[in-house]
Structure formats: structure tokens, C-alpha cells
Amino acid sequence: MKIIQKLVSLIILILLTIIQPRLKAQHNIGHLKQLSESAEEVLAVYPSPDGRYAFFNTDYESKPKTLTIIETKAPFRKIVREKVSGYYFINPDRAAVLTAGVLQIIDLKSGSITEKEDVSRIEYVKKDGLLLVHSNSGQKNKLEIYDSNFKPVQQIESVIRWTIGNNSVLVFTKDILKDENHVYELTDQGKSKIKLWSSKEEVDKAVESDSDLGGFVVATKASTGLRVYWVRRDAQAIELKDDGLQGISYVKIDRSSDGEAVYLRFQKVKPKENSVVDIWYGKEQNLRNYTTEQNTIREVLWYPESGKILDFDQNFTGYTAIGKNNLFLKMRIDKSMVDVHDDQFGFHKKEIYLWNSKTGKDVLLPFDDGHMNFDPLGKSLLIKTGEGWVKFDTGNLTSTNLGWGDGSSPYYAANDRIIWTFKNEIWEQNLKSLKKKKLMTVKADEIELYKPQVIHSGVGVYRLSEYLEQDKKMIFVGKNSNALTSSYVFLNKNQLKTVIPETSDRIQVFGADTDYKSFFWIEDNYNKAFTIRYKNDSKNAVAIYKSNSADTQLGLIKKVALKYRGANNEEIEASLYLPPNFDPAKKYPVVLSVYEKQQRFMNKFLMPTFKNNRGINPRLLLESGYLVMFPDITYGDRGPGLSALQCINNVLDELQKFSYADMSKVGMIGQSFGGYETNFIASHSNRFSAFVSGNSVSDIVHTSYALNYNFNSPDYWRYEEGQFRMKGSFVNQRQKYLDNNPIYAASNINVPMLLWAGTADTNVDPQESISIFNVMRKYRKPVVLLNYRNENHSLGKVPAQRDLSIRILEWFDYHLYGKKDVDWINKQMKDAF
Structure with missing residues (x-):
């Protein structure tokens, strides 16, 4: 009788499992592309001086960025421009906007527009109320100067560039017929100019001396290297004479607290010798001297009126001027x-x-x-x-x-x-x-x-x-x-x-008008797109622009907080996002994205885009029918890998309490340090069905002593006291390094892993991804490696970003949803050996 009861119970359990609603793969690349193409990201907001108007920038998936001018009291009034390369409020009621070579001066009250063509660059000098307008070479490189009402002040021809200092505007010109280079200072509110410098040599730099000495420092390019001068405002020049400065290629002017001296930092490049052997010495503190061109740095205080040069003591670094009393x-x-x-x-x-x-x-x-x-x-x-x-x-x-x-x-x-x-x-x-x-x-x-x-x-x-x-x-x-x-x-x-x-909400940008009477900010949240708000000092805040109004699914996304124990038994949290049209009666596969503590980023708008430098986009996963979770990870004395494993096991224990989470279909993704954690967990856990790991460390014993070409130094400082928190070197924490090293257990990985790396990554050697790939390949484990040519630690080029984003979606669809019609994955998974 007991045997029959057990059989009946087993049959009922099987039937319930079959009847339990399960989702079919919803990944529809057409829908996701349409969603991302219609999404907009509001990047910044800049108020006019009196707060009546504001600029804001918007970015899109494929369309050009736009600049919008909006009136705060009548936000339905908007002026939109594309391909904008410069924009300024030149007074409370006028805007200057440069769009595709056409300068528009927009009267914001009347709406009238004055246009000027063939303009290459504009810049507004706020302290002087001057608009600088530079025309292209077809207009003789003319610089026209206007006041804040767009009235002409003066113009200068053959201008190649200008610099705006704290107290001056310097204009550089090139007289091609006479082969002469000139530097002028604008004076009298831009109405006049004084010639500060003239020479046959090309002017490399002309800047304020940043000293009570006043005047300017001018550097010119000569065959022997840069020549440096101090130039008074009356154009009288004194050259820096020192044989030790022959061949300098760079000079920087820093603040000087000595009122009689200019603080100069020189750099001389010594090219690497093209010899049979490079000799590295163990006593060298800075390995950059061996990995790049050697730069000889010299820092001096130069007293041009007396000719004195005071070299800074090279046993010290970080010289910083304090006030004006000769103190550093x-x-x-x-x-x-x-x-x-x-x-x-x-x-x-x-x-x-x-x-x-x-x-x-x-x-x-x-x-x-x-x-x-x-x-x-x-x-x-x-x-x-x-x-x-x-x-x-x-x-x-x-x-x-x-x-x-x-x-x-x-x-x-x-x-x-x-x-x-x-x-x-x-x-x-x-x-x-x-x-x-x-x-x-x-x-x-x-x-x-x-x-x-x-x-x-x-x-x-x-x-x-x-x-x-x-x-x-x-x-x-x-x-x-x-x-x-x-x-x-x-x-x-x-x-x-x-x-x-x-x-x-996340307050992304915050600003105020000149008098602090009007305030502007951009707010967003995970299920709330970018909103620009305006608040007058005496009134409540109002929304003057709401983005992504066509995104009807956004408000349906919900977030659940999971509490669990960290590596030190402290309470920590994870955010679990539920997809639009969520049905608690159904089961959903889950994707975990891992790094360190992530909750402070969980109020960020879930922007749907394929331009992801790490490949993951939670919104695209949610739209494809996944639960997406971002767990916090803390770190204890056992080491980073074991700590991450402990935290993830604890959060999975909490997650399985939710009936709608399909614990048989859980994936994990991580990049950089999160990729290291993914590698380690993949080799020590049987609770996952698929992994994605990008630009990740697989052998902490090797990499802790390897050279990091991003910093041009060995990497052990990142392991001992930095992100890896090993609290010691491999020599004195040997067992901890062994226990937390993914490569030693990589042969235990039994579920599919997608690895990716940028071939130009100087922060984590691409060989780290190749190493774990080779272990899995040797032991006939399901693995695919994507090598993105000429990409760095995070993907920077849009084609690579889109490619990785799509492949990650396909990878999880294949292994968590059973969508098997993906050729590039089938090539690995079907009859691989």
C-alpha cells in the first residue's frame, strides 16, 4: 500500500512539473532593435544665466545627438538641432548654436534667427561677454569677435587657434606669405589687440605665467627642441638659457607661489634604443623606463628677471604651490x-x-x-x-x-x-x-x-x-x-x-542659474526614464521634459530586494528585476550579473541599447523574458573567490524561495573583476546552466607577478592590498592564492562558458581568457572564446559592442531557453568531439 502511495505521489509530482507553466524564448531581435532605436538618453542640462531657458543634450542608438533649447515657463516651446559642435547662451535671451558649419544666433524671445555660414568653431568668453567665431580656410581663417548682443567688435585674419586663460584671451595667427607666427592678446573688451610675440618659429604654447610675476610663457619649436621665453605684457621677451634644457619636447606651466618665479616642468623624450637586448635592472623602481620611451623630467623655478634657475630636489615629488608666500x-x-x-x-x-x-x-x-x-x-x-x-x-x-x-x-x-x-x-x-x-x-x-x-x-x-x-x-x-x-x-x-x-531617484545632473534662484536637474530610476525638472526658488519643482514617452513597457518593470548574508555574516542585498508583463504563475530563467557592491547603481534607468561596453544590458534581457539579478558581494579572510562563492550561494538560497525563478536555468555574467568571480564560481558550483566571462583573470598566481602594461608595473599591489584583498603576497599567503585561483579548478567546469576578450587589453592580459579556454578545451568542456580585435579592457567601438550584446543574448537563449537555432553556438555544441 505504501509503495502504491509513493508511486501515486511521484506521478502527481511529474504531472505538476509538466503542467507548471514555462515560458518560451521571447528573444526577438527585431523588437529589441526597435526598442533601442526609439530610446533616448538625456546627457546634460545647462541653464541660461537667469534660468528662463535651458540647453539639454540627447543621445540615441543610431540617430545623431540632438541639442534642445527649452523655455522653462513654456516647456512646449522647444528648438531642436542636430550635429551641434558648439552652443552658448551669450546673454539671457540669445543663444549661439553651431550646426554643421552654420552659426545660428537665436533670439529666444522673438524666435528670429541670424545665420552665418562657413564657421568652423565658436567659443564664448563669459568673463568678457565675447563670442569668438572662427571661419574655415575658405574664409582666410578669420576670427570674428562679437559682444553679448552679437554686435561686431573686431576681426583678425589667419587665425589658427586661441587660448582662454584666467585673465586673458590669446590669439595665434600664421602669416603664410611672410612665414611668421604671431600671438596677440585681446584687450579693451575685445575691441583691440596687442602683439605679444612674433617669430619664424612655430609657437607650441603661449599661456599665462600663473605667477604674481605676470606676463606669459611662450614656447617655440626649434631644431634643437623647444625654446622658452617669458613675455611681458609690453611684448618684451626674456629667453630661458640653460644648456641642460637642450632637446626638450614638452613644457608645462604650474602655479607658482613665488611671486618672482615661474614654475616650469620640462620633459625630454629619450627614444628606446633599437638594440639586440633590453636590459632590466632589479633596482629600478619605475619599470615604465623599460616599457615605454624614457622621459626625463626636470622641474624648476625660473626667475626670468635675474636669470636664476632653481632646480627642485629630485628626492621629492608632487610639488604644489600653497598661496603666495613662496611655499610649496x-x-x-x-x-x-x-x-x-x-x-x-x-x-x-x-x-x-x-x-x-x-x-x-x-x-x-x-x-x-x-x-x-x-x-x-x-x-x-x-x-x-x-x-x-x-x-x-x-x-x-x-x-x-x-x-x-x-x-x-x-x-x-x-x-x-x-x-x-x-x-x-x-x-x-x-x-x-x-x-x-x-x-x-x-x-x-x-x-x-x-x-x-x-x-x-x-x-x-x-x-x-x-x-x-x-x-x-x-x-x-x-x-x-x-x-x-x-x-x-x-x-x-x-x-x-x-x-x-x-x-x-538618481540625480544625474544638478545645476543652478547665476543667482541661485532657479535649479535644474535630471532624475531617473530603473523604471523611470530621464526627466528634466526645474524649480524656482519660491515654487515647487515641475517637469519641463520627460524622455522615452513611447516606452510603454518601462513602467511595468518591478524590482524585488533580496536580503542575505555576506562573507562576514553581515546582511547585504541584491536587486532582482522582473520583466514587463510579469506573471508570477510562470517560471522564468535568471541571469546574475556579478561584480562587487552594486546596489548604489540600481536606481539607474534601464536604458535599452546594444552599445554596451561589457555586453550586458539588463533591459534587453528583461524584454527577452529573463529575471535579472544584481547581487552584492563582500569579502572575508578566505579570499575573493571563496567570498564571492559564499555570497552567491547565499543569494541563490534566497532566490529559490520565489516560485517564479527557474532554478534549473540560471546564468551568470561578469567582466573584469566580475569575470574573475565568474571564472571562480563556474569552477566551484553546480548551480548554473551557462556562464559569460569577459576580459577576466583566470590565474591569480601568474598575474599577481606579471607586468600590467596599463600601469607599467607588476600587478601584485592590486592583489595584496587592492581589489583582490589577499592581504599579502603569494609568498606569505600561498594557500589563499591557491584556494582562490580559478585556473586550478577550471577542469571542473561542466556547463557552457562564453569567454570574450579585447586583443589590445593592457589591463588584463587576453592570455588569461585564452588560458581558461585552453583548460576547458583540453578536457572537452563546452567553451567558446570571442577575441575582439584591437579592443581594450572594455569594448569601445560600436560594431564590437553590438556584436557582443547580441551574442550574449543568443548564448543565454540557447542554454537557458533551449533556443537551438544559433549556428555559431551549434558549431561548438553539436558533435564537437
Whole structure:
């Protein structure tokens, strides 16, 4: 009787399995192409000075990009142009737009248009209110200069280019008949010009000296290399004379804090010798000297009026001018390092000095944690030490603790003040008295100043000057890390106004008019296309443009959050997207896209396109009837591969609780580090039916010591302390490297794998993909490798992007949906051996 009951139960189970609704492959390339062709991506928005109008750019799958001018109070009024190469608001009511060689001056109030043909380039000089209009060679390379009302100011012929500096506009001309090169400075609001330079030699560069010395630096091309001059505004020139500068091919002018000197950085290229052998020495810190043409760098302070040249000490690097008191930051080169990239990741104490170019004296600054902010006026430095932020006074060379620790960020403001953000608070501190005053509390986990003014330094990414240009008017971004939401607030004279309330939408672009009375931004979300919003200071935000209005399926896409445990038993999350017209009674195959933590990107519009540099497009997969999941991965002491495997197993355990997920048809895709994770999981899991891995590492033992030609250095720093998080080298973490190496278990892969690589990839050697291909091929495993000629780490050319995108769709359709009429896959899968 029990046997009969078991048989009946088995038959019922089989029948239920047969009856359970399953989807047929929905991949319709015609539908997907039509969807992508109709999609539009709004790239940027630029308001007019008074906020009444705005430019915005739109990109398409195949059509040319467009520029649209829209009126904020009447958004149905739009002016659209294609093939635009230049556009500016030259005053609140006029726009200058260059389209296919035709300049149009558009009166935005009346709609009237003035046209000028044969124009090659335009540029608007905002500080002078000048529109520069350059005609093509048929018009004698004429530069016409107009004011902000498009009234002619002057014109100059034979112009080959111009440069716009902080305080000047320089125009370069070439007199072909006399074979002379000239440089002019525009003066008197563009009405006049002064000839600064004239010579037979071609002018390589003419720029402002970026020093209180004033004047300009001019470099000309001679047979012996560049010749360098300092030129006064009265056109009097002094040449830099130094035998050691013979043969220089490049000169860069950096900011100088010494008011009598110009800071020059020279480069001389020494071509590689065409010899039988290249000799590499183990004591060489920078292997770039062996892999590329050798560049000799020389940095000097040049005092043109006295003729003095002061060479910077080559035991230091990163020289950065601080204010105007002859002070420079400099960082001692660590000669104990084997390679220049050894300290790329992780905290390493740096000896950073404050050096006085006049006295030659320097002082060692307090050791920081990698963060430093310097006053644009040079009076002080803010240094984040292990004990918190300290103020270092550059005058008396003393340090004072400011009472701020982790979670705080400083911004210099006027009148010896610092604006601090601390968690969700905004504070002000007087640098003289050190008194603090809380200005505001924002409803958020943390806040940051939106786009402060920045002066970068040479001593590290986070050692820079961040300051306020208009410290009475500030935009702050509030962030809620757990909810992945943000808000934008406007602080004006200690009055806080909310511009964008807390939202889960992605705020892609944010801007304001000149007076901060009108605000513009682009918002989108996974199932919400790009919307441009406008908010007047006293009114609610309104949508002035909504893109992709024909995409009726977009709003039907839903997202489910899955909670699971990470590599350190912490709670992490995955986003599972459900396709349009989702039916919970049916079963759907699933594609997982892996990398590291990805949830911060999950509010991005799912743009349907075949122009994918990694081949994956979640929208195309959703339209083809797949569930698409982006899981977060965290990393523990066992290593990156085992950590990824643990996280993915945990998220699959959660996924199988959903009856509509077909756990017998699960695919995985990853590129770069995500490709490494895919390779490892493929060799250690039997829960998948197909894999796609692109430009991926397969042998971490080999690659950790191999040369990375993208950085021209060995790669071990990326493995020990960087992305791979091995916490040591192969020598002292041997077993961890072995346990996390995909190639050692690649023969265990038993499901189809599609590999792809760019043959010109200098970041991950294409041989890494070939190696795992060869293992699978040797052991008769189903594998296909796509080698994209002359493509790099991510595919950059549209034909390759489209080809890979289509092949990935076909690969998953074949192996997860059973769509077997794909010739290039059949060639591998049918009777391969």
C-alpha cells in the first residue's frame, strides 16, 4: 500500500512539473532593435544665466545627438538641432548654436534667427561677454569677435587657434606669405589687440605665467627642441638659457607661489634604443623606463628677471604651490619601495614637507591619513591625523587640534572660516578663535558640499584644496546609505531650503542659474526614464521634459530586494528585476550579473541599447523574458573567490524561495573583476546552466607577478592590498592564492562558458581568457572564446559592442531557453568531439 502511495505521489509530482507553466524564448531581435532605436538618453542640462531657458543634450542608438533649447515657463516651446559642435547662451535671451558649419544666433524671445555660414568653431568668453567665431580656410581663417548682443567688435585674419586663460584671451595667427607666427592678446573688451610675440618659429604654447610675476610663457619649436621665453605684457621677451634644457619636447606651466618665479616642468623624450637586448635592472623602481620611451623630467623655478634657475630636489615629488608666500608642498620619494606602485592601496605614512623656495628651508608636516586641505591663500593647512583634524599654521609652523574626527570634512570659506560637514550636520568654525557654531541639521545619514571649488595637488588624490567661492550660497547633498536615497538642500545666509526632497531617484545632473534662484536637474530610476525638472526658488519643482514617452513597457518593470548574508555574516542585498508583463504563475530563467557592491547603481534607468561596453544590458534581457539579478558581494579572510562563492550561494538560497525563478536555468555574467568571480564560481558550483566571462583573470598566481602594461608595473599591489584583498603576497599567503585561483579548478567546469576578450587589453592580459579556454578545451568542456580585435579592457567601438550584446543574448537563449537555432553556438555544441 505504501509503495502504491509513493508511486501515486511521484506521478502527481511529474504531472505538476509538466503542467507548471514555462515560458518560451521571447528573444526577438527585431523588437529589441526597435526598442533601442526609439530610446533616448538625456546627457546634460545647462541653464541660461537667469534660468528662463535651458540647453539639454540627447543621445540615441543610431540617430545623431540632438541639442534642445527649452523655455522653462513654456516647456512646449522647444528648438531642436542636430550635429551641434558648439552652443552658448551669450546673454539671457540669445543663444549661439553651431550646426554643421552654420552659426545660428537665436533670439529666444522673438524666435528670429541670424545665420552665418562657413564657421568652423565658436567659443564664448563669459568673463568678457565675447563670442569668438572662427571661419574655415575658405574664409582666410578669420576670427570674428562679437559682444553679448552679437554686435561686431573686431576681426583678425589667419587665425589658427586661441587660448582662454584666467585673465586673458590669446590669439595665434600664421602669416603664410611672410612665414611668421604671431600671438596677440585681446584687450579693451575685445575691441583691440596687442602683439605679444612674433617669430619664424612655430609657437607650441603661449599661456599665462600663473605667477604674481605676470606676463606669459611662450614656447617655440626649434631644431634643437623647444625654446622658452617669458613675455611681458609690453611684448618684451626674456629667453630661458640653460644648456641642460637642450632637446626638450614638452613644457608645462604650474602655479607658482613665488611671486618672482615661474614654475616650469620640462620633459625630454629619450627614444628606446633599437638594440639586440633590453636590459632590466632589479633596482629600478619605475619599470615604465623599460616599457615605454624614457622621459626625463626636470622641474624648476625660473626667475626670468635675474636669470636664476632653481632646480627642485629630485628626492621629492608632487610639488604644489600653497598661496603666495613662496611655499610649496613636496613629498619625499620612498626609496625603500621596490616599485613606485607598492603603496597604491592601503595606508602608508608619507613624509610631506612644507618648503620655502626663498629660504630653502622645509618642515616635516604631521603625518596624515591621506587627507589634507590647504587654504587657497596659503595661510594654513588642514591635516587629518590619527588624532583628528589639525590646523597647521604656515606662518609660525605650529599645529592646533581642531576637535574634529572621522566623518567630518572641511571646506575653506572667506574671513578665516571653515565650513564643516559632520554626519548630518553643517558647522562653521572660526580659524582664529577656533569657536564652532552649528548652522543646520539635515535629515540624512551624512551630507557633503555639492561641487566645491577644487585645486588639486601632486601629493595625493585627497590632499587638495576644497573651498567655497560663494560661501553665502551653498548646495549640500544629503545621503541615506541604507535606504540609498538622497536629497539636495540650499543654504543661503543660514536659511535652509529643500530643493529636492529625499528621493530614491538618481540625480544625474544638478545645476543652478547665476543667482541661485532657479535649479535644474535630471532624475531617473530603473523604471523611470530621464526627466528634466526645474524649480524656482519660491515654487515647487515641475517637469519641463520627460524622455522615452513611447516606452510603454518601462513602467511595468518591478524590482524585488533580496536580503542575505555576506562573507562576514553581515546582511547585504541584491536587486532582482522582473520583466514587463510579469506573471508570477510562470517560471522564468535568471541571469546574475556579478561584480562587487552594486546596489548604489540600481536606481539607474534601464536604458535599452546594444552599445554596451561589457555586453550586458539588463533591459534587453528583461524584454527577452529573463529575471535579472544584481547581487552584492563582500569579502572575508578566505579570499575573493571563496567570498564571492559564499555570497552567491547565499543569494541563490534566497532566490529559490520565489516560485517564479527557474532554478534549473540560471546564468551568470561578469567582466573584469566580475569575470574573475565568474571564472571562480563556474569552477566551484553546480548551480548554473551557462556562464559569460569577459576580459577576466583566470590565474591569480601568474598575474599577481606579471607586468600590467596599463600601469607599467607588476600587478601584485592590486592583489595584496587592492581589489583582490589577499592581504599579502603569494609568498606569505600561498594557500589563499591557491584556494582562490580559478585556473586550478577550471577542469571542473561542466556547463557552457562564453569567454570574450579585447586583443589590445593592457589591463588584463587576453592570455588569461585564452588560458581558461585552453583548460576547458583540453578536457572537452563546452567553451567558446570571442577575441575582439584591437579592443581594450572594455569594448569601445560600436560594431564590437553590438556584436557582443547580441551574442550574449543568443548564448543565454540557447542554454537557458533551449533556443537551438544559433549556428555559431551549434558549431561548438553539436558533435564537437
